[in-house]
Amino acid sequence: MGKDPQTPGGRDERAWVRRAQAGSASDFEALFRAHWGPAYRAAYLVVRDAAAAEDIAQEGFLAAIRALDRFDRRRPFGPWLHRIVVNRAIDWSRARALRPEAEAVDVPAPHRPEPDDELLAELGRLSPEHRAVIVLRYLLEYTPGEIAELLELPRGTVNSRLRRGLDTLKERL
Amino acid sequence: MRFRAPGEQEAQERAWAVVRRAYEEREPVAWPRRHARPLAAAALVAAVAAAALSPPGRSVVHSLREAVGVKEAEPALFSLPTRGELLVTSRKGLWLVHRDGSKRLLGRYRDATFSPHGLFIAATRANQLVALDPKGNERWTLARPAPRHPVWTGTRSDTRITYLSAGQLRMVAGDGTGDHVITRRTLPPDPATIRHRAGQSEVLAGGRVAFRGTGSFDQAVRSPDGRWLLVSWPTADQWVFVRPGPKRRIVGESRISVQFGGFPRVQGWCCAG
Numbered sequence: 001m002g003k004d005p006q007t008p009g010g011r012d013e014r015a016w017v018r019r020a021q022a023g024s025a026s027d028f029e030a031l032f033r034a035h036w037g038p039a040y041r042a043a044y045l046v047v048r049d050a051a052a053a054e055d056i057a058q059e060g061f062l063a064a065i066r067a068l069d070r071f072d073r074r075r076p077f078g079p080w081l082h083r084i085v086v087n088r089a090i091d092w093s094r095a096r097a098l099r100p101e102a103e104a105v106d107v108p109a110p111h112r113p114e115p116d117d118e119l120l121a122e123l124g125r126l127s128p129e130h131r132a133v134i135v136l137r138y139l140l141e142y143t144p145g146e147i148a149e150l151l152e153l154p155r156g157t158v159n160s161r162l163r164r165g166l167d168t169l170k171e172r173l
Numbered sequence: 174m175r176f177r178a179p180g181e182q183e184a185q186e187r188a189w190a191v192v193r194r195a196y197e198e199r200e201p202v203a204w205p206r207r208h209a210r211p212l213a214a215a216a217l218v219a220a221v222a223a224a225a226l227s228p229p230g231r232s233v234v235h236s237l238r239e240a241v242g243v244k245e246a247e248p249a250l251f252s253l254p255t256r257g258e259l260l261v262t263s264r265k266g267l268w269l270v271h272r273d274g275s276k277r278l279l280g281r282y283r284d285a286t287f288s289p290h291g292l293f294i295a296a297t298r299a300n301q302l303v304a305l306d307p308k309g310n311e312r313w314t315l316a317r318p319a320p321r322h323p324v325w326t327g328t329r330s331d332t333r334i335t336y337l338s339a340g341q342l343r344m345v346a347g348d349g350t351g352d353h354v355i356t357r358r359t360l361p362p363d364p365a366t367i368r369h370r371a372g373q374s375e376v377l378a379g380g381r382v383a384f385r386g387t388g389s390f391d392q393a394v395r396s397p398d399g400r401w402l403l404v405s406w407p408t409a410d411q412w413v414f415v416r417p418g419p420k421r422r423i424v425g426e427s428r429i430s431v432q433f434g435g436f437p438r439v440q441g442w443c444c445a446g
Binding site for chain 1: 176177178179180181184185187188189191192193195196197199300301313314315316348
């Protein structure tokens with residue numbers, strides 16, 4: 001689950017969570033530093049907006065703090081955080097599609113870096129739902145079964161979204 | 174997939190500043206909540222009883238009752254003397270009070286503001302600005318350090334929320350987008366003035382004393398139609414509704430603390446309802 005190179009083994013993570021629950025700021029920071037990158041990248045690939053991705057990943061950690069005392073230490077922290085982040089990112093993308101941003105004369109446009117390669121540009125053209133499963137599968141390296149659990153979807157739906165998303169990317173590239 | 178999102182390191186440091194602060198402000202549950210809750214309830218009952226039975230408390234309540242004929246409001250609350258809905262905060266959190274007196278606890282927020290037409294509410298908690306619908310459902314959230322004093326202004330199609338965060342005045346569009354720092358302070362002035370002297374408080378409206386009482390008033394909030402003032406009077410555990418002018422009326426409501434789990438702070442009186 002969540003095999004990012006920055007993410008340590010499960011035992012370290014459980015110890016960080018346990019000590020963070022007891023009030024250790026340094027252990028909470030270790031947890032944050034280990035999980036920020038994957039969470040931010042996943043959010044960015046779904047929403048394609050750096051400022052929104054930052055807010056969404058940050059919200060995920062704030063939600064983690066609110067639920068820290070109730071968190072079951074036997075379960076891994078990463079999937080729980082990614083579930084919050086990816087679901088919020090999908091909601092944000094849907095809302096953005098339905099409701100264009102309000103006109104604001106004195107509001108500067110957010111910094112929107114261009115993607116480095118064609119694959120990322122094409123990924124951004126997929127629907128948020130298809131983007132999310134591809135990000136979870138190929139960036140965060142969850143299995144389809146784990147993705148189904150994270151997004152509360154039938155496994156068949158996850159597989160079909162993966163298939164359709166990959167087929168679309170293949171056609172366009 | 175080898176990929177690094179743009180600005181990842183800078184975003185991490187900005188986010189860590191907010192997240193660290195939220196972590197430091199959290200209150201770890203050191204022992205089971207089942208012990209803490211009865212103790213807190215017992216402490217609240219003791220505090221309310223002590224306040225009601227103390228000589229100053231009895232004196233203030235008695236003088237008010239004689240002066241304005243206070244209704245003994247029950248926990249079912251009261252009705253507002255004019256149209257609109259009240260947004261108030263107490264130790265329990267943020268409440269929406271309807272004109273008929275029914276009320277809904279929206280959640281644990283610090284302070285709040287109505288949207289210009291009362292359709293939504295912006296509220297703050299430790300490290301978030303949150304937009305809510307009147308049922309308390311969160312429409313969007315924005316993580317910022319210690320946001321306070323939100324004010325929502327604008328038209329039906331283009332609204333902005335200004336708020337304070339980390340010593341900066343900031344503005345965000347009503348849909349939660351385009352958050353940025355602004356330099357000019359745009360918060361509206363208070364609608365009425367409160368003056369304290371010689372153990373008494375006075376509310377001044379239109380240059381005249383609209384209401385006077387013993388102890389301290391902490392707020393005077395205008396009704397949506399501008400004809401009434403809600404005077405918040407914690408010393409007497411009262412809300413006093415005052416209609417200044419030739420058809421002057423005063424309606425007092427008592428036992429406010431009991432109804433909100435502590436004396437509340439009024440955050441707004443808005444148009445809907």
